Each structure stands twice: as C-alpha cells, then as structure tokens.
Amino acid sequence: MSGSRGPALADPVVVAGRTAPSRLMFGPHETNLGRGRSLTRRHVAYYERRAAGGAGLVVTETASVHPSDWPYERAPLAADCGPGWAAVVDACRPHGALVLAGLGHAGSQGSSAYGQSALWAPSRVPDVVSREMPMEMEDAEIRALRDGFARSAALAVASGADGVEIDAGQHSLLRQFLSGLTNLREDGYGDDRARCLREVxxxxxEAVGDGHVLGLRLSCDELAPWAGITPEQAAAVAREAAAAVDYLVVVRGSAMNVSATRPDLHTPPGFNEELCRSVRTAVDGAALVVLQGSVVDPAQxxxxxxxxxxxxxxxxxxxxxxxxxxRLWRxxxxxxxxxxxxxxxxxRVRDNRNPIVSCAVEPRSGHETEDPAEAGRDARVLDVLxxxxxxxxxxxxxVLALRGHTVELVERxxxxxxxxxxxxxxxxxxxFGRLVAWWEGELRRLGVTVRTGVALTQADLERAAADGRAVVVATGSVTGPRDYGVDEGGRVLDVAELLDGRDLPDGPAVVFDPVGDGVGVGVAESLAASGRPTAIVTQDPVVGTQLALTxxxxxxxxxxQRAGVTLVRRARPLVVGREVVVEDVLTGVTSSLACGVLVHCGHRLPDESLTAPVVAGDRVAPRTVHEAVLEGRRAALALAGEGR
Known part of the structure; x- marks a missing residue:
C-alpha cells in the first residue's frame, strides 16, 4: 500500500467537526429486530457489535418521520425511537463510532396494510411493485412531511445521536419527488423537482444545528433515462445539496428496478464506483462522498x-x-x-414472513443478545471427531477448536x-467457494486435524465413543425421491452428479426444478451457455419462485430468456425417455420435449449411513447453507454445554 495517494480505510475522518475512527460505514437497512415501532435491545447489541469491530459511522434502521408511513410491519417510527437511539449511542460511543439516525418516508413504495390509509406520493402514479394507487400530496401533506423530518432530526440529536441521515434513495418519497417517473405535478414541486428535498x-x-452531522442518501441513477433520475441530473442535485449536508451516499435504483441497489452475487462488487466518482467530482469537496454498492472486499x-x-x-x-x-483488516x-x-x-428481510436479519455464513448476526460468543476457552477439554x-x-x-477442544475432521x-x-x-x-478457503485457513490456524479421502464406518464412530471421544455427524445428503417414470433410453442425472463433474450425454437438456431456488436456474443458464439446447420445467407459474426472497x-x-432457455411453467414430468412427457398441473394437458438428458434438481434426503447422538446440517434435513452453518455451530456449543 506504500505510495498510495489518499487516506486508508482505517484512518479517522472528521465529519461536521466530529471524528469517526475509520472511513467504514455500517449503513441503514431493514432488520426486523424491533418491537412495535421502536428500537430494541436487539438493535443495540447488533449495532454495538459493528462499532466494536471498527465501523466509523453506524446509521440506524431508517425510521419513518410521519405516521402516514408504515412500510413494513416492524418499521421504526421516529417518534417512538428516542430511547432506542439513546441506548445505541451509549453502546457504541465507547468504541468511538459516530451514530446517526436514519430518517425517511417510503411514500408510494410503502404499504397501506398496517396504517390502513392512502399512501402519500407526489402524483397519482401507481407503484410498479404493489400496483397500489397513492394519493397526491397537497401543500398540507408536504408541510407535514417537512416538519416530520425536522421534528425527527431534533429528537435524534436530543437523544444523543451525532446526527441524522436523510433517505432520498431507492425506497423513498423524496426520490419520488426528484424523479420524472413519479413526479408529474404542475405546481412548484413539479417545475422544480428538487424543491421538496431542498426544503427537507x-x-x-436547522433542527440539528451546525455541530451535528447531516447526511443524505441519494439515488443518482434510476436506470430509466427516458424519465428517471440520470447521473447528470443527480450531479446537479448533489452540488446543491452539498451546501446543506456533510456527506452524500451515492446509490442507484428506483421502484422500477428493486434489485439494482442491493443486487445478489450476479452483480460485480463495487458496481457504483464510477457513479460515485462522478458525484464526488461534481460536489468538489463541499461534502464527503460515500461509496455504496456491494463493496465486500476491504482491499477494494x-x-x-x-x-x-x-x-x-x-x-x-x-x-x-x-x-x-x-479490526482484522487494520x-x-x-x-x-x-x-x-x-x-x-x-x-434481505423485507417480506411478509418478518425474518430476523442474519447472515447465511454468520448465524450469530441479528442474534447477538441470545447467542453466546464463540470465542473463549471451556473449562473441560473434549476430544471430538x-x-x-x-x-x-x-x-x-x-467453533469447537475456538473453544479449546481437540478436534479431528474426517471427510470421505x-x-x-x-x-x-x-x-x-x-x-x-x-x-460460495470463498467460504471453503476461509474455513480451511481457520482450521489450519486453530490446529484442527483434517483427514480427507477417508470413509468412516459406523464401527469407527462406536469405537471413538467407547474411547471417550465426542462425535458429530455431518454427512450431508443423498438424492431424494422422484415421482416420474423413466423409459428405456431415458437418461436422468441428479444435479449433484452434474456438479461433481459427471459428463452429460449428447442432446438437448431438460432441467427439472421443483424447488425453485438458484440451483435449477443456474444449471439451466450454464447448460445453455455451453451451446446445448436447454429447457427448464417447473410446476410454478414463474421460474425460480424462491429467488423473490433474494x-x-x-x-x-x-x-x-436471453440465454435462449425454454421456460416450461406450470408443468411436471410424467415420463422420461428420448422425449420428456410433461403435464400441465392445472389442466392435465400433456406435451413432449426433446431430451438427451433430464437434470433432476429436486429435494434431497439426509445421508443416514452414519449416526450419532449429535447430528448437524443436511444430515438433519437438507436445506440451505445457512441452516447447515447454524446447526454446525449449535452442535459445537451443545457439546460444550452451551447454545440456543
């Protein structure tokens, strides 16, 4: 890193006269950690953990500034957040992090299911996701919105917060005022679409004063250049806003492309960097600029x-x-x-199941108040297989090795x-492969004995138990049931065999996907990309229904569709031969697809070839990586006499 021009990520930064210990932000996001519309001790522990880890700025979950906004069931309401903000500040302050209260109003992107009143919007434009028609705000509602932001900001700083962040990002009423997609007004708030944001x-x-931080999360590209906010328009808004705010977070997206702000692993990390650089050039030092956009590598x-x-x-x-x-990077x-x-x-937790925020590979996230810390040494040392x-x-x-136990890991x-x-x-x-490399490194560091290419038997486990060793069985899964027939000449390959490197026979491929997650879709994409004619069959009306959650x-x-995959929806296979006979699940009408091989992407069953008192992961019930990691952790803590 020697010879680099600018500051380092771990260097402190002064924002509105207040010093953050690093240039790393933990941004606002839905958590479902609340009770009612208040922040709770679960929020406090969640934010404190990131402050302890080195975050320089912690922005709390966006709170609605007016009761007209209730976008999801556990969405905070600013008027109810004073004690919660104070508790978060008290927990984070010893670590040096600046705590900012996220403030916003979802407008037409909210929900009327909880507040049972019409959604507010600049114009009568139905939301493209909910299809709900909002009311058009009059001057009284606009004043109430402006006053709501002011009252909420004053409450936040009175509660000890270092400042506030105003949301004019993807899910916000302020963005809707800025955009030609949603602001069709013919008054002063339409002639000058930035007026509402400026007034807020x-x-x-005025509410927070010059001694506190005022930040702005701004949608700088709605990816709809025919009418939406463009980077050029956003640069002008940012230049004006920089006179009032201390920092700008550059985001992209709108209601028309909800995956754009927080896309999954198909979008390269750091996708907003050029957009961010252009905005930083536009504000020319008048405000600090924050890069957002799937940045997950500290080197980037x-x-x-x-x-x-x-x-x-x-x-x-x-x-x-x-x-x-x-902390680890520093x-x-x-x-x-x-x-x-x-x-x-x-x-990603904004759905009607109200899941608690967590992480597929770190299940303690979101559960800091009830899940014991994994580090530390147990008084009694176990010998574990x-x-x-x-x-x-x-x-x-x-986890067992972290707690001081002697561990041998055996893989067939x-x-x-x-x-x-x-x-x-x-x-x-x-x-996902990066996780394997990380675990390998951690096991080496912790001194775990690892043996591969060794197929343990039940007798081996029984001998280990007789010798006083604790045993954890995490042997994974095997192919599950199939409810279709296979004629002579029909070829069926389980997806696990394909992914393990088994060659496919020649001819068109039919991917049967009764699960609807990323596996069937990804396999179909890959097969089509290799030049093979490919179809995907699902009983659902949409391919990959579970991907709505991500x-x-x-x-x-x-x-x-761009890959040329044939989408066969509302169907299930009946017989696999040189053709696959499929049946429409609603009408019972049958049809045929050319088929050199059917790739089965169905549910799996536990591998019960080995058993022990403690089992984990797919050996219990095959699910996602999150459940596997969570149960591996729980198994370790249960052996140590802890756990939830």
Whole structure:
C-alpha cells in the first residue's frame, strides 16, 4: 500500500467537526429486530457489535418521520425511537463510532396494510411493485412531511445521536419527488423537482444545528433515462445539496428496478464506483462522498478511498458477515475476514414472513443478545471427531477448536467443502467457494486435524465413543425421491452428479426444478451457455419462485430468456425417455420435449449411513447453507454445554 495517494480505510475522518475512527460505514437497512415501532435491545447489541469491530459511522434502521408511513410491519417510527437511539449511542460511543439516525418516508413504495390509509406520493402514479394507487400530496401533506423530518432530526440529536441521515434513495418519497417517473405535478414541486428535498434538508439542518452531522442518501441513477433520475441530473442535485449536508451516499435504483441497489452475487462488487466518482467530482469537496454498492472486499474499499473515488465506504453486508472486518483488516489479518458471498439469503428481510436479519455464513448476526460468543476457552477439554466436512462439519470443527477442544475432521471426499463445492459450481455462484478457503485457513490456524479421502464406518464412530471421544455427524445428503417414470433410453442425472463433474450425454437438456431456488436456474443458464439446447420445467407459474426472497427473481428470468432457455411453467414430468412427457398441473394437458438428458434438481434426503447422538446440517434435513452453518455451530456449543 506504500505510495498510495489518499487516506486508508482505517484512518479517522472528521465529519461536521466530529471524528469517526475509520472511513467504514455500517449503513441503514431493514432488520426486523424491533418491537412495535421502536428500537430494541436487539438493535443495540447488533449495532454495538459493528462499532466494536471498527465501523466509523453506524446509521440506524431508517425510521419513518410521519405516521402516514408504515412500510413494513416492524418499521421504526421516529417518534417512538428516542430511547432506542439513546441506548445505541451509549453502546457504541465507547468504541468511538459516530451514530446517526436514519430518517425517511417510503411514500408510494410503502404499504397501506398496517396504517390502513392512502399512501402519500407526489402524483397519482401507481407503484410498479404493489400496483397500489397513492394519493397526491397537497401543500398540507408536504408541510407535514417537512416538519416530520425536522421534528425527527431534533429528537435524534436530543437523544444523543451525532446526527441524522436523510433517505432520498431507492425506497423513498423524496426520490419520488426528484424523479420524472413519479413526479408529474404542475405546481412548484413539479417545475422544480428538487424543491421538496431542498426544503427537507434546510429544515433538518436547522433542527440539528451546525455541530451535528447531516447526511443524505441519494439515488443518482434510476436506470430509466427516458424519465428517471440520470447521473447528470443527480450531479446537479448533489452540488446543491452539498451546501446543506456533510456527506452524500451515492446509490442507484428506483421502484422500477428493486434489485439494482442491493443486487445478489450476479452483480460485480463495487458496481457504483464510477457513479460515485462522478458525484464526488461534481460536489468538489463541499461534502464527503460515500461509496455504496456491494463493496465486500476491504482491499477494494481501500483502493476507492486512496484513489479518490470516495471519502468513505459503506460495507453493510460485509459487516453482517464479519463484524470484525475493519479490526482484522487494520491488524493485517485480512485472511481471517469471513467472506460475504452476496447471496441475500438471510440479510434481505423485507417480506411478509418478518425474518430476523442474519447472515447465511454468520448465524450469530441479528442474534447477538441470545447467542453466546464463540470465542473463549471451556473449562473441560473434549476430544471430538467430526464426520463430514461440508459447511456444518466445517463450522462445528471451527467453533469447537475456538473453544479449546481437540478436534479431528474426517471427510470421505478428497476435498473439504461438501455441498458448498456444488453450490459454487452452479452458474454465477462461484463466490460460495470463498467460504471453503476461509474455513480451511481457520482450521489450519486453530490446529484442527483434517483427514480427507477417508470413509468412516459406523464401527469407527462406536469405537471413538467407547474411547471417550465426542462425535458429530455431518454427512450431508443423498438424492431424494422422484415421482416420474423413466423409459428405456431415458437418461436422468441428479444435479449433484452434474456438479461433481459427471459428463452429460449428447442432446438437448431438460432441467427439472421443483424447488425453485438458484440451483435449477443456474444449471439451466450454464447448460445453455455451453451451446446445448436447454429447457427448464417447473410446476410454478414463474421460474425460480424462491429467488423473490433474494431479489433475483426478475433478473434470473431475464437471464434465462436471453440465454435462449425454454421456460416450461406450470408443468411436471410424467415420463422420461428420448422425449420428456410433461403435464400441465392445472389442466392435465400433456406435451413432449426433446431430451438427451433430464437434470433432476429436486429435494434431497439426509445421508443416514452414519449416526450419532449429535447430528448437524443436511444430515438433519437438507436445506440451505445457512441452516447447515447454524446447526454446525449449535452442535459445537451443545457439546460444550452451551447454545440456543
């Protein structure tokens, strides 16, 4: 890093006269950690953990500034957040982090299901996602909005916060005023679409005063140049806003492309860097500029700061995966940073199930108040044999070793990773492979004995138990049931065999995907990309229905169509031969598809070839990597006499 021009990520930065200990931001995001519409002790522990790990600025979950806004069931309401903000400040202050209260109003992108009143919007333009028609705000509502931001900002600083961040990003009413997509007004707020934002910022500045931080999250590209906010328009807005604010967070997206701000692993990390650089050039030092956009590698963040793309970097998902990210980076231990794979499986929580924010590879995230810390030494040292080195076995071995136990990890394959290796082999999901390398490094550091290419028997486990060793079985899964017939000449290959490297016979491929996650979609994409005629069959009306939870549903269907994959929806296979006979699940009408091989991407069953009192991961029930890691961790803590 010698010879670099700018500051380092771990260097302090002064914002509105207040010094943040680093240039790393933990940004606002939905958590579902609330009770009612208040922040709770779970929020406090969640934010404190990131402050302890080195975050310089912590921005709390965006709170609605007016009761007309209730975008999701556990969305905070600023008027109810005073005690919560104070508690977060008290917890984070010993670590030096600046705490900012996120403030916003979702407008037409909210929900009327909870408040049971019409949604507010600049104009009567139905939201493209909910299809709900909002009311058009009159002067009284605009005044109430402006006053709501001012009152909320005043409450935040009175509660001890270092300042506030105003949301004019993807899910915000202020963005809707700025955009020609949603602002069709013919009054002064339409002739000058930045007027509402300007008034809010001036009111918020007056409320917090010059001694507190005022930040702005600004959508700088709606990816809809025919009417939406363009980078050129955003640069002008940013230049004007910089006179009132201390920092700007550059984001992209709108209601028309909800995956654009927080895309999954198919979008390269740091996708906003050029946009951020252009905005930073436009404001010309009048305000600090923050890079946001799937930045998960501290080396990339460091380059962005040193080379002048940004003054600070938001790495929210990366810090959900690794709360100690900055501390490890600063101490020269980057190899120990648990990688964020950008899968969105557990950190994207705005859906009607109200899941608690967490991480597919760090299940303690979001559960800091009830999940014991994994580090520390147990008084009684165990000798533990872990059978199976998929994610459950790897995590069990790691946590046990962290607590001072003697651990031997045995894998029948020639490589560690188990199902993670298959996940990484699915098209577009190679980032999962980084987890295997991280676990390998951690096990080496902790002195775990690792043996590969060894197939344990039940007798081996029984002998180990007789010798006083504790045993954890994490042997994974096997092919599940199939409810279709196979005629002579029909070829069926389980997806695990394909991902393990088995060659496919010639001819068209038919991917049967009764699960609807990223596996079937990724396999179909890869097969089509190799030049093979490919179809994907699902019983659902949309391919990859479970991808709605990660934000990839629309993008995945677009990728499939661009790749030339034939989408066979509302269908199930009846017989596989040289053709596949499929039946429409609604009408019962049958049709045929040319088929050289059917790739079965269905559910799997536990591998019960070995058993012990403690089992984990797919050996319990095959699910996602999150459940495997969580159960590996729980198995380790249960053996140590702890755990939830």
């Amino acid at each position: 910022l001036l009111a918020a500045r 963040a460091e380059r962005a700061v040193r080379e002048g793309s940004a003054d600070l970097v938001e790495m929210t998902r990366a810090q959900i995966a690794e709360p100690d990210l900055l 101490d020269g231990r980057a190899e120990r940073i648990r990688p964020c794979v950008l899968c969105n499986q557990k950190c 872990v059978a199976g080195a998929g994610p459950a076995g790897l995590e069990a071995a790691r 394959g020639d490589r560690l990773g188990g199902g993670l290796l298959r996940a990484a082999a699915v098209g577009g999901r190679d980032r 934000g990839d549903l629309a993008d995945a269907n677009g990728r499939l």
